[in-house]
Amino acid sequence: MTKTDAPSSPPALSPDPPPAVIVAGPTASGKSALAAALAARLPGTVINADSMQIYRDLPVLSAQPDAPATGGDVPHRLYGRLDAAERCSAGRWRALALAEMEAARGEGRVPLLCGGTGLYLKALTEGIAALPPIPAELRERAVRRLAALGPAGLHAELLGRDPTTAAKLHPNDRQRLQRAWEVLEATGRGLADWQAAPNAAGPAPWRFLWLVLLPPRAALAAACDTRFEAMVAAGAVEEVRRLLARGLDPRLPAMKALGVSELADHLSGKVTLEEAVAAAQQATRRYAKRQATWLRTQVLRHIKNAYVMETQFSEYQLPETFSKVDEFLLTTRTPKDRVLDLD
Structure with a gap:
């Protein structure tokens, strides 16, 4: 299969609402390559x-697309946009993404949202709740509470105080458990209650086609292992060394990227490189499994306008994928899908 096998030109875009494509999948599924092929x-x-x-501090460990590999003429946006010292919330990303989507539309291009962060995709397609700001002192208390109780203990506490929110959270999801606890402490209302209230920002005024890659578990696990080995060969250890040298707050999101803590343990002499790689590969496989579960249970059960490929990306998939996208672009409106529940 070559690109010359595809139709020579795409169909005219429907005028309203504007179309956008979400290319989703677990890590190492090949979604970046699929998005680049579609964009070209x-x-x-x-x-x-x-x-x-x-x-921008994590081009290797976060597997940011390489321009020559994806096609130099394909615009890529919001990759390496922020410094590791910054925090990017779902609300901040949504605002950045909407601006880039409008810019793409102005250039006569179709926006292709590529990634596997469910919270971001939820903020875009469903909207985002108007949560009040959390005082810094309370955030510190939440950190200490999590450290004292551990994730399972904090989850048990939330079950007693806010069972609706706790029921939606995995007992090992440290970040969301901490967030739920601090919102409850700050407002007296559970996070689920806030999320059920009318959103400050509603669904983006776009219509979406979901392209979902869901490889078999064994193939995905092997791809995760191979990719992390390639990251180490490409300079991931030095990337982490430079990141650590900045002395940033370890609670920053960038410091929690897959591979950072494992390679940091190696750099400090706690483990060998082989042990660090094995630990990072295991963490990556677990993360990919959670992403796949989320896509199956939250997206595929609730979104009618989704095309699923139960394999790694391959150019052999392109003709049928192009056909699905063409059909979507020629349709004036998508079905009245149910809103996502990605908590």
Whole structure:
């Protein structure tokens, strides 16, 4: 299969609401390559929807697309946009993404949101709740509470105080458990209650086609292992060394990227490189499994306008994928899908 096998030109875009494509999948599924192939053909603009690829300090460990590899003429946006010292919330990413989507539209390009961060995709497609700001002192208390109880203990506490929110959270999801606790402490209302209230920012005024890559578990696990080995060969250890040399707050999102803590342990002499790589590979496999579960249970159960490929990306998939995208672009409106529940 070559690009010359594809139709020579895309169909005319429907005028309203504007179309956008979400290319989603677990890490190492090949979604970046699929998005780049689609963008080259449409034409389109690839917009990052991964919470780690937005940081410029992590081009290797976050597997940011390489321009020559993806096609130099394909615009990629929101990759390496922020410094590791910054925090990127779902609300901040949504605002950045909407601006890039409008810019792509102005250039006659289809926006292609590429990533696997469910919270970001939820903020875009469903909207985002109007949560009040959390005082810094309370955030510190939340950190201490999590450290004292551990994630399982904090989850048990939330079950007693805010069972609706706790029921939606995995007992090992440290970040969301901490967030739920601090919102409850700050406002007296559970996070689920806030999220059920009318949103300050509603669904983006776009219509979406979901392209979802869901490889078999064994193939995905092997791809995760191979990719992390390639990251080490490409300079991931030195990347972490430079990041650590900045002396940043270890609670910053960029400091929690897959591979950072494991390679930091190696650099400090706690483990060998082989042990660090094995630990990072295991963490990556677990993360990919959670992403796949989320896509199956939250997206595929609730979104009618989704095309699923239960394999790694391959150019052999392109003709049928192009056909699905063409059909979507020629449709004036998508079905009245149910809103996502990605908590």
